[in-house]
Structures are given as structure tokens and as C-alpha cells.
């Protein structure tokens with residue numbers, strides 16, 4: 001290392017703004033910017049291009065270069081969790097549609113027995129997706145409904161069970177306890193079944209996303225993240241920080257409010273969009 | 277948190293009788309990190325830190341070895357001052373009904389907040405009517421209907437594809453039923469969705485709401501300003517309601533919104549029940565942002 005600073009302060013400051021504004025967090029951003037200061041350039045090399053490549057490599061080094069798919073082993077239970085309004089119910093509908101198109105027999109469980117019209121909302125989605133639904137009366141214990149759903153899966157041979165849960169803030173311990181009970185119930189009624197626990201996160205979420213992912217992971221484990229509303233202007237950089245500190249990968253992304261607006265997460269596309 | 281970090285930084289300053297520029301830089305760095313960790317807008321953070329630096333070098337703030345508490349107090353006071361006064365009320369018009377329109381991105385809490393605000397106004401002696409203008413989201417009208425029933429507040433719904441017509445008919449209904457205010461719940465939408473933003477513009481020019489409130493999730497990151505600016509320039513917003521403050525998000529978006537868009541935060545959502553609507557207290561928000 002020559003210790004010679006080769007990149008202009010002005011360029012570094014522009015890059016810092018892009019990184020921080022992506023919600024990647026000040027610590028990862030500062031680290032990347034500090035590294036860049038001492039970049040050696042070949043004569044005539046396009047500096048901006050080279051720097052972008054370096055940053056891309058750094059971020060891909062954190063999130064991985066390849067998509068991590070959902071489990072391919074059936075029957076499969078998918079538990080959809082996350083804070084209020086993040087896009088869980090919509091994602092349940094979109095995922096149900098995807099598996100239905102793949103000719104899988106799908107059951108969705110309306111385990112948000114708390115919020116106004118939550119069951120009615122999922123009913124409309126299950127019709128769009130062309131799948132079956134199990135629901136309980138309002139105020140039913142969601143774990144009890146999970147038990148009934150599990151029984152139905154065994155009886156009728158469903159290949160995919162997608163469980164919609166009520167939105168909950170991670171700092172509410174009684175609600176996190178309820179989630180633990182739901183997970184235990186899955187284990188009881190369908191022992192040994194393949195289980196994906198998907199944390200649905202709004203791409204507009206800032207640094208609090210780290211605490212969200214941490215507490216949901218500590219409570220019941222998280223096998224993947226669905227990053228929703230990436231059709232907005234937020235870049236979802238918080239997912240990079242979460243991957244670094246908790247090891248949880250983004251598996252799917254939400255790109256709109258329609259039933260087809262769900263895609264596999266592509267690290268390359270994500271990083272390129274982040275640096276635009 | 278900032279308090280501990282500042283203590284570490286200022287401890288190194290003990291025994292020095294004059295602050296160097298480097299000492300001040302150390303303090304400013306900690307404040308910058310705290311702000312960005314709290315989701316305060318990048319440029320708002322930069323301006324705030326630059327302003328403190330000018331004052332520090334101008335000897336107004338860090339005039340001698342300042343203990344961490346004094347710096348903390350200074351920063352907290354500055355943020356409190358920037359957050360403006362507590363203006364937690366709706367300005368009622370002399371021509372009934374007063375029309376209040378809720379707007380914002382998807383999932384921020386508009387429908388729930390519409391009902392919370394209606395309940396709050398009822399307790400203040402008003403007679404609100406809630407109107408379901410979200411004709412897109414599955415079961416959105418049903419959601420508002422259930423919320424209205426739970427607190428005995430009338431809800432106007434219509435099976436129509438034209439929001440402006442529904443809104444106009446609801447005003448007629450309000451007058452016929454002696455309601456002195458109308459709360460319009462609208463569909464969540466992206467600030468970059470031209471068609472949906474036009475729907476709001478047409479609603480505004482068609483029924484002239486007295487108050488347009490932007491409903492913002494308190495855990496919003498760096499895009500808070502871009503979103504608010506767009507809603508403000510296309511529609512004009514009169515105030516902000518910050519939701520889900522019962523979570524542990526630091527809520528830096530509050531400072532960014534107030535300083536850039538310069539509209540007051542009128543209320544905060546602090547839970548899922550309809551009673552969970554509080555006045556906005558700038559000093560409480562300030563200490564929350566600093567962590």
C-alpha cells in the first residue's frame with residue numbers, strides 16, 4: 001500500500017451519499033469508502049467504472065452472488081412473519097399463485113385472526129391464486145388454526161401449506177411468544193416437515209430492520225427474507241447489513257401489488273440497482 | 277448509544293485546556309453516526325453536523341472541555357427546536373363539513389389511523405364520517421367498515437370505480453346526516469406512480485380538502501424525504517402522522533420530514549387499537565432519535 005490517496009474527495013463523497021441513501025447503513029458505507037481511498041488505477045482506466053466494480057464486488061461478497069431458492073422438498077410449510085403492513089398477506093397470495101402454476105396442491109391458512117378484515121383480504125387473494133383456504137372465527141387462537149391446517153394437509157395431501165400471520169412488532173414479547181407457539185404447533189402436527197420461515201420486510205425500512213430481523217430470528221429462526229415494495233424508490237440496502245450481521249439471505253422480492261409481482265432475488269440485479 | 281460514545285470521546289479531552297479542531301471532529305463524527313443510525317436523512321445530517329461545527333469553532337458550544345451531557349443536551353435541544361411545536365390538532369373550517377384526506381405509501385397505517393383520528397375527534401365533540409376511497413386493495417372497504425362498527429362511527433362506502441364521485445356523494449351524505457367532518461381513507465400508492473398520484477390530484481381539485489395528512493411509518497429509512505417531497509409538491513400536505521412508534525425504531529424520519537418539507541407532525545400512532553393515537557411531543561421525539 002503506497003498510502004497515496006488516489007480518489008478525489010468529491011467522488012468519494014458522492015459514493016458515500018449513494019451508499020448511505022440505499023439504507024446499507026453508515027458502518028458498511030464508511031468501510032467501503034475507506035477502502036476505496038487507496039484504489040490503484042491503471043493509466044487510462046475508467047475510474048468511475050472501476051470503483052463501481054469494486055463496490056459491487058464488496059457487496060456481493062456480503063450477500064453472495066447466487067440466488068438462494070426456497071426449499072425444493074415437498075410437502076412444504078411456509079410461515080409468513082413480519083411487522084405490521086410489510087406485505088405478508090399479499091406475499092402469501094403471490095406465493096400461492098406461483099406454486100399453483102407449478103401444479104402443486106396449495107392450502108393457505110388465514111392465521112391473522114386479529115386484524116379487521118384480514119381473513120376477507122386473504123380470501124380474495126386465494127381466489128386470485130386459485131387455491132384452497134382454511135380459516136377460523138375471529139379471535140381464534142392462531143396456533144389452534146395451524147393445528148387444524150396441519151391435519152388437513154395430512155388428510156388431503158396438500159403439497160404446500162402457506163401460513164399468514166398477523167403483523168407484529170418485534171419488541172412485543174407476548175406477540176413473539178404467540179409466534180413461538182405457532183412454530184411449535186407446526187412441529188407437533190406435521191413432525192419433520194420441510195419448513196421455510198420467511199420474514200417479510202418492507203424495502204423502505206431503515207436501520208430498525210436489523211433489530212427486526214435479529215429478534216424474529218432469535219424467537220423462531222428465519223430461513224429467508226422477502227423484500228417487498230422494491231418497485232418503489234427504496235433500494236432495500238438494509239438487507240446487506242442483515243446478511244452481514246445475521247447471515248439471513250433475501251430469497252424473494254415483491255415488485256408490485258399484483259398476483260404475479262413476486263420474483264426470485266437476484267444479487268447481481270439488486271447490487272446494480274443499488275448503485276444507480 | 278450517543279451518550280456513551282460521547283462520554284468515551286470527551287473523556288480523552290480531560291486535562292486539555294483548549295479544544296483542537298481534531299477534538300471537535302471526534303465529537304461530530306459520533307453525532308453523524310448516531311443520526312444516520314437513527315435514519316435521519318443524509319443531507320439533513322450533514323447540514324446539522326456542519327452547523328454544530330461552525331458553532332463549536334465559533335466557541336459557542338464547546339467553549340471549554342464540555343462533558344458529554346452538555347453536548348447531548350445541546351443536540352437534543354437543537355432537534356427539539358427543529359421539530360417544531362406541538363400542533364396536535366385539526367383546524368376545523370367554518371363551512372362544514374371539514375374534509376380531511378389521508379395519503380401515503382402502502383402499509384403505513386392510513387386506514388387504521390383514519391379510524392383512530394375519527395375516534396379522537398368524536399371524543400372532542402365532533403361528528404365524523406369516514407369514507408372508503410381505497411377501491412383497489414382486497415377487503416379495504418370491509419376493513420374500514422369493521423373499524424367504524426367497532427367504535428360506532430359511520431362509514432360511507434360505495435361500489436364504484438370513481439373515487440371523486442364517491443367523495444362527492446359522501447359530502448352530500450355528511451351534510452344530510454349532520455356530520456361536521458369527513459375523513460377520506462385513500463389507497464396506498466407509490467410517489468412515483470403517476471396515475472395514482474393523479475388520482476389524488478383530481479380528488480384534491482374536485483373536493484378541496486381542508487387538511488391533507490401524510491401517514492408515514494416511523495421505521496422509514498432514507499427515502500422518507502423523497503417520498504414526502506413528492507407528495508408535497510404534487511398535492512401539498514398540511515401535516516404528517518408518524519405511525520408504529522410503539523416499535524423501537526428511532527424515527528429519524530421525523531426530523532428529516534420536519535426540516536425538509538416543513539410541515540408539522542400532528543399525531544403519532546402508538547399501537548393497533550383505535551385509542552392508540554397520541555399528540556406529538558417534540559422533546560420526547562428528540563431524545564428517541566438520539567437514542
Ligand SMILES: Nc1nc2c(ncn2[C@@H]2O[C@H](COP(=O)(O)OP(=O)(O)OP(=O)(O)O)[C@@H](O)[C@H]2O)c(=O)[nH]1
Nearest residue numbers: 084085086087088089090167229254255256382383
Ligand atoms: N408497491 C407494492 N406494494 C405492495 C407490495 N407488497 C405488498 N404491497 C402493498 O402493501 C400493503 C400492505 O400489504 P399487506 O399484504 O396487507 O401487508 P401485511 O404485512 O399482511 O399487513 P398486516 O397484516 O396488516 O401486518 C398493501 O397495500 C399491498 O398491496 C409490493 O411488493 N409492492
Ligand SMILES: Nc1nc2c(ncn2[C@@H]2O[C@H](COP(=O)(O)OP(=O)(O)OP(=O)(O)O)[C@@H](O)[C@H]2O)c(=O)[nH]1
Nearest residue numbers: 084085382383384385386387388464520545546547
Ligand atoms: N403496532 C402498530 N401497528 C399499527 C399502527 N398503525 C397501524 N398499524 C398496523 O399496521 C398495519 C397496516 O395498517 P393499515 O391501516 O392497513 O395501513 P394502510 O396504510 O391503510 O395500508 P394500505 O391501505 O394497504 O396502504 C395493520 O396491521 C395495522 O394494525 C401503530 O401505530 N402501531
Ligand SMILES: [Mg+2]
Nearest residue numbers: 088089112118
Ligand atoms: Mg396481513
Ligand SMILES: [Mg+2]
Nearest residue numbers: 386387410416
Ligand atoms: Mg388502507
